[in-house]
Amino acid sequence: xxxxxxxxxxxxxxxxxxxxxxxxxxxxxxxxxxxxxxxxxxxxxxxxxxxxxxxxxxxxxxxxxxxxxxxxxxxxxxxxxxxxxxxxxxxxxxxxxxxxxxxxxxxxxxxxxxxxxxxxxxxxxxxxxxxxxx
Amino acid sequence: xxxxxxxxxxxxxxxxxxxxxxxxxxxxxxxxxxxxxxxxxxxxxxxxxxxxxxxxxxxxxxxxxxxxxxxxxxxxxxxxxxxxxxxxxxxxxxxxxxxxxxxxxxxxxxxxxxxxxxxxxxxxxxxxxxxxxxxxxxxxxxxxxxxxxxxxxxxxxxxxxxxxxxxxxxxxxxxxxxxxxxxxxxxxxxxxxxxxxxxxxxxxxxxxxxxxxxxxxxxxxxxxxxxxxxxxxxxxxxxxxxxxxxxxxxxxxxxxxxxxxxxxxxxxxxxxxxxxxxx
Amino acid sequence: xxxxxxxxxxxxxxxxxxxxxxxxxxxxxxxxxxxxxxxxxxxxxxxxxxxxxxxxxxxxxxxxxxxxxxxxxxxxxxxxxxxxxxxxxxxxxxxxxxxxxxxxxxxxxxxxxxxxxxxxxxxxxxxx
Ligand code: HEM
Ligand code: SF4
Ligand code: SF4
Ligand code: FES
Numbered sequence: 001x002x003x004x005x006x007x008x009x010x011x012x013x014x015x016x017x018x019x020x021x022x023x024x025x026x027x028x029x030x031x032x033x034x035x036x037x038x039x040x041x042x043x044x045x046x047x048x049x050x051x052x053x054x055x056x057x058x059x060x061x062x063x064x065x066x067x068x069x070x071x072x073x074x075x076x077x078x079x080x081x082x083x084x085x086x087x088x089x090x091x092x093x094x095x096x097x098x099x100x101x102x103x104x105x106x107x108x109x110x111x112x113x114x115x116x117x118x119x120x121x122x123x124x125x126x127x128x129x130x131x132x133x134x
Numbered sequence: 135x136x137x138x139x140x141x142x143x144x145x146x147x148x149x150x151x152x153x154x155x156x157x158x159x160x161x162x163x164x165x166x167x168x169x170x171x172x173x174x175x176x177x178x179x180x181x182x183x184x185x186x187x188x189x190x191x192x193x194x195x196x197x198x199x200x201x202x203x204x205x206x207x208x209x210x211x212x213x214x215x216x217x218x219x220x221x222x223x224x225x226x227x228x229x230x231x232x233x234x235x236x237x238x239x240x241x242x243x244x245x246x247x248x249x250x251x252x253x254x255x256x257x258x259x260x261x262x263x264x265x266x267x268x269x270x271x272x273x274x275x276x277x278x279x280x281x282x283x284x285x286x287x288x289x290x291x292x293x294x295x296x297x298x299x300x301x302x303x304x305x306x307x308x309x310x311x312x313x314x315x316x317x318x319x320x321x322x323x324x325x326x327x328x329x330x331x332x333x334x335x336x337x338x339x340x341x342x343x344x345x346x347x348x349x350x351x352x353x354x355x356x357x358x359x360x361x362x363x364x365x366x367x368x369x370x371x372x373x374x375x376x377x378x379x380x381x382x383x384x385x386x387x388x389x390x391x392x393x394x395x396x397x398x399x400x401x402x403x404x405x406x407x408x409x410x411x412x413x
Numbered sequence: 414x415x416x417x418x419x420x421x422x423x424x425x426x427x428x429x430x431x432x433x434x435x436x437x438x439x440x441x442x443x444x445x446x447x448x449x450x451x452x453x454x455x456x457x458x459x460x461x462x463x464x465x466x467x468x469x470x471x472x473x474x475x476x477x478x479x480x481x482x483x484x485x486x487x488x489x490x491x492x493x494x495x496x497x498x499x500x501x502x503x504x505x506x507x508x509x510x511x512x513x514x515x516x517x518x519x520x521x522x523x524x525x526x527x528x529x530x531x532x533x534x535x536x537x538x539x540x541x
Pocket of ligand 1: 032033034035036037039040041043086087089090091093094382383442443446447449450453491494495497498499501502
């Protein structure tokens with residue numbers, strides 16, 4: 001093997017994420033991770049909301065008001081999309097973990113199904129919520 | 135677009151690269167500078183530009199990106215042909231590995247247009263304009279397109295890729311039924327090109343401890359061998375939060391394997407075996 | 414170069430050796446994920462049904478035994494799953510000392526939030 005003298009400068013590392021093409025595989029994987037982290041932050045909101053409800057009507061009204069605001073609605077919409085993306089992606093992961101669905105065509109088909117399914121479910125959930133909200 | 139086999143090159147791409155800074159997490163020695171442009175010979179009609187990663191260990195310079203204009207009418211159909219054409223006709227210093235030129239030795243693995251494949255089985259006509267050619271992603275580079283594979287081969291050695299037995303040597307061969315033999319299909323064909331390991335984001339971030347898809351597929355090849363008698367010891371070596379469980383089923387490995395193998399599935403089978411012996 | 418330099422490639426690849434564990438973490442993450450499918454779907458459906466309801470209605474809903482039980486189960490499964498998931502994320506991107514600090518903070522935060530949420534639900538359910 002080639003001896004390298006310690007005095008020599010380190011070999012360069014060839015680029016990885018800087019040049020590697022985003023593919024459905026890697027994009028959905030990072031999407032599942034980001035949605036998991038977003039949901040973790042959403043879980044903080046959930047606890048604040050429960051604590052406010054336990055504290056009484058005034059505190060609850062403040063939190064409800066914040067959630068009904070323009071910004072609050074954007075946050076809730078983001079959490080809904082993150083939820084459905086992570087749910088669909090998570091089910092896809094569970095099927096893989098059982099050992100199924102590894103043919104490349106199935107990887108792609110299930111990947112696009114996750115994209116379509118999570119968008120559709122998010123829209124449906126908000127339509128239902130808006131209809132019931134009046 | 136549904137990709138049905140790993141050799142498919144997508145016609146359209148939404149994103150050519152991840153929207154991250156060019157020098158994200160890149161050490162000073164790895165920054166890539168602008169290189170030279172080598173024009174096509176006079177009179178060339180069909181010309182294609184190749185942007186190629188260069189690194190000369192004997193100079194003090196950093197890696198750079200050279201542009202070569204290749205005369206397609208004077209050159210074979212594969213990316214490896216273009217590299218050989220450049221070496222013969224333009225810059226004899228261009229350095230790369232190749233041997234079989236038919237996709238069986240695994241020497242010419244590199245990152246072309248952002249995905250890993252063998253230069254000898256990638257058609258020039260499938261390449262973007264300009265075509266980009268980098269050495270295998272996330273490797274220490276010896277020169278130009280030649281990566282240092284010492285570490286990934288050490289990871290391969292770690293899984294002890296040989297038949298291990300306790301039963302005394304039989305008089306004749308160790309028998310295996312056709313059905314048992316068929317369980318090695320899809321795994322024994324691996325040519326150790328490391329396209330998969332080099333394309334695995336988890337190996338990018340934790341390659342010092344995560345074994346990566348190539349070594350893990352090979353590990354499964356021995357776990358699946360009916361003649362092997364070291365299953366438990368093999369699983370002991372593998373069961374580790376980093377060595378095995380850093381695989382997050384991203385499946386870049388399966389997408390890129392130039393032999394059409396499925397490292398992602400092999401890893402899932404290992405995880406199932408580890409679970410099975412515990413429950 | 415550092416003290417790693419003279420070690421053989423194999424010694425470097427072997428590192429500190431196999432932990433011979435990891436399956437428990439992986440398995441718990443999947444079991445909790447399975448539990449979370451019905452729990453979160455029930456929760457989202459209920460919240461949509463509750464859109465625009467006032468404090469009194471909300472409290473009445475939370476006091477129903479089924480709701481109380483489902484909410485406590487949800488909080489337990491959700492924060493356990495989150496703690497296991499975030500541990501993997503931190504281990505992926507943080508190395509050396511900052512990893513341990515991040516892991517401790519993350520663990521304690523998840524534990525604290527889960528406890529706070531459960532106490533809030535129980536307070537509403539059983540409080541005067
Ligand atoms: C709705 C049902 C859910 C299912 C089926 C599910 C499933 C999964 C699965 C299978 C993983 C592992 C993915 C991998 O190996 O990369 C995972 C990771 C994770 N989940 Fe969930 N999950 C659910 C809900 C949640 C919720 C509500 C949260 C947060 C409050 C959450 C937070 C996380 C985090 C932070 C990770 C780690 C992400 C990563 O390692 O990339 N999950 N989930
Ligand atoms: S499936 Fe596992 S080994 Fe393959 S690219 Fe993904 S993380 Fe890497
Ligand atoms: S599994 Fe495929 S990509 Fe990976 S080393 Fe083997 S042949 Fe190459
Ligand atoms: S030269 Fe052997 S695989 Fe390309």
